[in-house]
Amino acid sequence: MSPILKDIPDMTFKYMDGGRYQLIKRLGAGSYGVVYRARERDLLSGHYVPRAIKVLSLHWGHRNSHLREITMHSMVTGHDNVVGLHRAFREGNFLYIVMDLLDGGDLRTHISKKRTLCRNDALIRNVFLQIIDGVQACHDVGVYHRDLKPENIFVNSDLTRVCIGDFGLSTDATASTSFNTGSRHYMSPDCGVECVDCGDELYPYNTLRSDTWALGILLLTIVTGYIPWNRATIDDKNFRAFLEQEDHLLTVFPISKELNGILRRIFTIIPGRRAVVHFLNFAERFATSIHST
CATH class of the missing domain: 1.10.510.10 (Transferase(Phosphotransferase) domain 1)
Structure with missing residues (x-):
């Protein structure tokens, strides 16, 4: 089990950003974050769009490395062979990175x-x-x-x-x-x-x-x-x-x-x-x- 799971609780079915996003299923955990299959509610149509959301804990004091990840990823997003990055936001002690979901996995x-x-x-x-x-x-x-x-x-x-x-x-x-x-x-x-x-x-x-x-x-x-x-x-x-x-x-x-x-x-x-x-x-x-x- 990844040690990061001790700092990031199970967030399955949790809503965030005023109900705009919902985490559906945990897909995997790495050294610093946990990735979920999620859905985003389109603000205009009300329909849901599949997303992948990476949850990062701010408890470990890795704020600068998390910001570097977002910066580096944002520099290359938009290419067909790079996972698309949509936005990142903070709620409480966690940082959420919203990305494209590729349904074939890794x-x-x-x-x-x-x-x-x-x-x-x-x-x-x-x-x-x-x-x-x-x-x-x-x-x-x-x-x-x-x-x-x-x-x-x-x-x-x-x-x-x-x-x-x-x-x-x-x-x-x-x-x-x-x-x-x-x-x-x-x-x-x-x-x-x-x-x-x-x-x-x-x-x-x-x-x-x-x-x-x-x-x-x-x-x-x-x-x-x-x-x-x-x-x-x-x-x-x-x-x-x-x-x-x-x-x-x-x-x-x-x-x-x-x-x-x-x-x-x-x-x-x-x-x-x-x-x-x-x-x-x-x-x-x-x-x-x-x-x-």
Whole structure:
């Protein structure tokens, strides 16, 4: 159970903002907030519109990070592949963020439970290209997500629309010393440092290229249903095997040589040599195969 549930009580069926919104069902909980399926009453027609509402507690003293999330999200809202942000408001000790509701849920559900994408190269390509477009739209305005993973990708029921969501860890800084930010499976080696000395301001990591690394893990997860390693450090035996053997991923996963080549361009421990989103966009649009034959 997420620890945030100790600070945010069950608000199912609660009305707020003078009855304009009602929370219907809790969809999930993260480190700082809880997301509900909700509905909004149209002030003119009186009809209800489905929404997703994220509830954030102000008890923990994270006001500045909550405001940063809203600011970063508002900078990129309006793009087809970014979850739309409608407004944010405060009532009592809670902050409410009103967003689009995508009825297909998050991508993790389709990868692990529904297996919707299993060996469907055309669908995988379409989904991943939309993810790339959403991330590129963020980068174009100077927003770097820092927590790209299936749980933060949202889709409609037939996966024809795919959107980036949850900007709680995003930043507008191209270089950061906020190490270990995000989810460990998706962190680049330069972000997920474990030594004290690496926190020095002389050695910041590049947030754009860290997002690119996460996209590579995300692509492999979409294609195979698995992550390649627990954490990208030399202490992780699977990551060490990848560093020592050029075609390690080919021996472990049923992927094509072409996809392996794309992933090799992403998973380089030298950030300056790491492929950027423009390359991924080009490579995925023209890749002829994803799975091994």
